[in-house]
Amino acid sequence: MRTSLATLLLWSVAVVIAKDCPIADTSIIAHSGTPVGTEQVVDGVTFYISQAKCKAPKAAVVYLTDVFGIQLPENKLLADSFARAGYLTVAPDLFNGTPAPADLNDPSFNTTDFLSRHGPDVTDPIIAKAVTYLRSISSVKKVAATGYCYGGRYAFRFVAPGRGVDVAFAAHPSLLEDGEILAVGGGVSVAAAETDSMMPPARRAQIEALLANTTVPYQVSLYSGTQHGFGVRANISDLEQKFGKESAFFQAVRWFDYWLA
Ligand SMILES: *[C@@H]1O[C@H](CO)[C@@H](O)[C@H](O)[C@H]1NC(C)=O
Ligand SMILES: *[C@@H]1O[C@H](CO)[C@@H](O)[C@H](O)[C@H]1NC(C)=O
Numbered sequence: 519m520r521t522s523l524a525t526l527l528l529w530s531v532a533v534v535i536a537k538d539c540p541i542a543d544t545s546i547i548a549h550s551g552t553p554v555g556t557e558q559v560v561d562g563v564t565f566y567i568s569q570a571k572c573k574a575p576k577a578a579v580v581y582l583t584d585v586f587g588i589q590l591p592e593n594k595l596l597a598d599s600f601a602r603a604g605y606l607t608v609a610p611d612l613f614n615g616t617p618a619p620a621d622l623n624d625p626s627f628n629t630t631d632f633l634s635r636h637g638p639d640v641t642d643p644i645i646a647k648a649v650t651y652l653r654s655i656s657s658v659k660k661v662a663a664t665g666y667c668y669g670g671r672y673a674f675r676f677v678a679p680g681r682g683v684d685v686a687f688a689a690h691p692s693l694l695e696d697g698e699i700l701a702v703g704g705g706v707s708v709a710a711a712e713t714d715s716m717m718p719p720a721r722r723a724q725i726e727a728l729l730a731n732t733t734v735p736y737q738v739s740l741y742s743g744t745q746h747g748f749g750v751r752a753n754i755s756d757l758e759q760k761f762g763k764e765s766a767f768f769q770a771v772r773w774f775d776y777w778l779a
């Protein structure tokens with residue numbers, strides 16, 4: 519009798535919790551394993567789509583990758599983690615099937631050439647298609663952008679007024695321009711690495727000063743023991759890097775949950 523009452527109580531608690539997402543804890547982060555989303559071509563662009571878990575998706579996340587693209591398993595797995603946090607998540611293929619190689623020092627890879635072929639003139643229209651797709655889903659009322667390295671700059675670009683993104687998170691953004699920071703129209707949260715030649719301490723201070731000159735809410739968090747790229751490609755055997763990657767993810771989720779509520 520006692521056991522069945524306890525079971526019944528546990529069961530009712532579980533039913534109540536199942537209506538909404540559990541408090542985000544590390545169980546929703548996948549560092550390895552098989553991605554659970556699907557790929558779909560929409561208007562000529564391949565989207566990696568991860569369906570929201572545990573609540574009707576009132577909000578969506580457009581996930582903007584680093585130069586390794588949606589082809590990198592860690593990017594798909596992190597997109598899945600946002601889906602487990604309750605967000606319909608779409609990561610557009612920013613490089614049309616040809617991202618940078620895993621080893622950027624590969625002699626056949628020309629970084630200058632790659633970046634010149636993937637400037638805002640080419641990348642903005644790809645991201646705009648993902649935002650349009652998300653906005654076409656009737657239950658989706660708000661859209662957040664999350665971006666990493668290369669994609670971090672575009673999270674800023676798309677939170678400018680009229681571009682369809684309400685709030686943004688960027689981890690170790692690269693190539694970010696002052697004007698793009700000053701143009702934001704929604705809140706921005708930034709995760710910074712301790713060691714980052716693309717965003718060294720002096721640049722981080724400038725970014726903070728520029729954000730302070732906007733009228734939007736903002737946040738800049740620095741994680742010890744991390745390097746450029748840690749938001750996606752941390753060495754999770756290293757306790758400081760693992761903490762940084764997981765905390766940057768929760769930083770984004772908390773930012774979205776709070777400002778999109
Ligand atoms: C890399 O690409 C740039 C721009 O396309 C070009 O000017 C340069 O010569 C290339 N470098 C090498 C080593 O091929
Ligand atoms: C912020 O605005 C003040 C007042 O307009 C200006 O003096 C300052 O240079 C600005 N700082 C940055 C980093 O843009």
Ligand SMILES: *[C@@H]1O[C@H](CO)[C@@H](O)[C@H](O)[C@H]1NC(C)=O
Nearest residue numbers: 752753754755756757758759
């Ligand atoms: C990852 O971190 C562990 C623990 O600090 C270290 O032993 C290992 O060499 C690191 N791996 C790489 C590829 O840096």
